[in-house]
Amino acid sequence: MKKIINFAHRGASGYCPENTLAAFSKALELGATGIETDVQLTRDGQVVIIHDESLLRTTGLNQLIKDTDLTELGTLDAGSWFSPEYKAERIPALEQLLKLIKHTDTILNIELKNGIMPYPGLEQKVIELVRACQMTDRVIISSFNHYSLVQCKQAAPEIRTGILYMERLYRPWEYAKTVQADALHAYKLAVTPEWTAEAAAHGIACHPFTVNDTDEMKQLARAGAAGIITDYPDRLAEVLAGRGADTE
16 A cells, blocks of 8 residues: 655645745645655756746746856745735745755655756756755656756666656656656646556556646546645645545
8 A cells, every 4th residue: 555645736836936935834734745846057056946947937037047146046036926925935945945854754856947958967966965965765856858867867876766748658657667767747638547557567656747626636546646746735635535545
């Protein structure tokens, strides 16, 4: 019997500004057993948590992460776009999130946002931070950049990796083996009971995204998903509690 991981997408992003410490803390309060987040590199080589390559949507500054130093990021308001009550929220460094959940049982899915911006060295910097916090057994590194996942596995075979993709790949568990990935982070519509069973038979876990409808959560849980990524971890917690939160 294995519990389905309740991954809070960018934290509890349905209730708080995404990828902020407020969102991560709220996710834990709402029953998340996992957190999904995104990382990029600043101009001075620091690993920070933010989804977009640009700062415009979440801070109002029309500037790229790669062109901004960590010190400047620390002055930006990353919460008011969501609600005035979060105007004190800042863009956190990955190290802050690692420390926040270090003494919990939370699984952390770190998505490398290097599909558009290459960010040389991002893989190694993330690995070093995870190792420094002694959390290699609780981290999954995912990316749409599958070359990057190969690099991660070569540098840190002890850290799990997950392939992110949108399309319906043919026999994706076989492709996962070619890049030594441990999980498939597929768009929710690509997941069926037959698909998850076959993947599991090949030792590959399925973590579909982004699932906010409770009926879809139930369907994916029945389909055998090992984890579900959602903006509303409280909804998923209720669904999983209703079915015993376990899967055969």
